[in-house]
Amino acid sequence: MSFKNYWYVVAQSQDIKDKPYRAMLLDEWLVLFRNEDNQITALRDRCLHRSVRLSEGRIENGQLRCMYHGWLYDKAGQVVQIPSEGDAAPKGPCRKAPKFHVREVDGLVFVCLSEEPAIAEPFRSPHYGEKGWATVRLVNRFQNNVTNCVENFVDVPHTTFVHPKIFRDPEGHMVILEMERKDGSVRVVYKDEKHKLGLFSWFLNPKNETYGHIDSFHQPNVTSVEYHFSSSKHFYITSQSVPVTETETLVYTDLTYSFGVFTPFARLFVKKLGQAVIDQDLVILKNQNETIQKYPDAFQNSGVDLMHVWIESIRDAIEAGRDPRALPEKTHSLVIRI
Ligand code: FES
Ligand SMILES: [Fe+2]
Incomplete structure (x- = not known):
């Protein structure tokens, strides 16, 4: 492996x-x-x-x-x-x-690259080509490794600092997280989340109700962020982080959405906003990589970083030649402020 x-x-x-x-x-x-x-x-x-x-x-x-x-x-x-x-x-x-x-x-x-793929088939893009759904695909080259990229793509706390206004403003809400590591994947369910999602909110969640939010990581390099709104609108961000070299990652991001009758008209809006968010992450991840090259010290963690610690445990297992599906299953709940 x-x-x-x-x-x-x-x-x-x-x-x-x-x-x-x-x-x-x-x-x-x-x-x-x-x-x-x-x-x-x-x-x-x-x-x-x-x-x-x-x-x-x-x-x-x-x-x-x-x-x-x-x-x-x-x-x-x-x-x-x-x-x-x-x-x-x-x-x-x-x-x-x-x-x-x-x-x-x-x-x-x-x-x-190997004769024996660990997983029979590639990860599927959700609802790709299905009626009532649309996909905007973005391709970006990040100056950082896969681990730090995937951590960023499922990291909520940075969004209020790196992407205020266009994605998520700090509101100080308390949100319950239910986390699970199982079968080479990590999954986090955000309970009763109710946040104004930047430029999206007036359209996606006009009554400012709670919405469904699930983030997940799938070995060795895929992340998924899902939002499900009571207005029957759905939005997925699926990122395939591809290791080019030790410090360069090519990321294919699928923005997949179902907005009812508005689906055919949202493409330009979704593309512009998605790329604007990614442009901000390109900058912060380049900064992080340069600092790691200078000071390769271990990271410190806050409570919510447990998700990242589990992602690292899965990628460390693969690096060590072990199958991460054999890691013990774990669950954990915590409350965070966003
Ligand atoms: S044919 Fe001579 S190098 Fe390819
Ligand atoms: Fe980000």
Whole structure:
């Protein structure tokens, strides 16, 4: 068990067209292309011949041609033509580029670097493509590691400091949290939350009633934030935090909503507001990473940080080669002020 045993988003389906697509995952260089079956092949981005990047090459009838001496790779990564050898070019396992598992789900392209994925299928985007629902997808590159990114995405206390006005103003409400760590996931249910959610409130919660709010983390890198309003409006934020390097994380954020008759008209509003919130997190997470590089001391915690401690315990288990689903189940309740 290691981080390589999981599915990670490396592109959107719409990115993989008629040119090789370059991606990076856990320090591995990848090239992706659509093969003759219209499926996506992912290979190591290195030509076997003289180590030129294959992503600089071109696609010919669903096969990938290196731009240096023209070696041609098929959907299995097998070299099928070497121009200087004519038709006599021997094929064989030594002329096969490392190839990785690919899944295309919900408009996203997932890769697993290991032969044995720990989880059979990638995490699904909630209500993707369903009638009455819409999804805005944002892609951002964070200068920080996955652990600190996922902690930020399910961290409520920072929202009143980093995102006042547009997301959440400090109101001093007491809210009960019911937390659970189970089966490689952490889940926090906010009880009787009743907060003016910044620019959203007049529309999402006009009578200022209590609403449902659940945050969760799913091994090794997915977070979900759900809001359910009595006005039958629903809003999900699902973030796939993809480890590019030790200090760089590519985040695919799905903002999924059902606003009744307003659903078709909300796209621009949701996109602008979502990106404005993420822009603020990009700044604070870059700041945090720079400070960690300078002073890599252990963090201190407040009560509500238990959720983060459990997330860290799951990611630490994977790092140590253990299956986090074997960690003991835990529950905890506490009251916080937001
Ligand atoms: S380096 Fe790719 S064909 Fe020579
Ligand atoms: Fe934030």
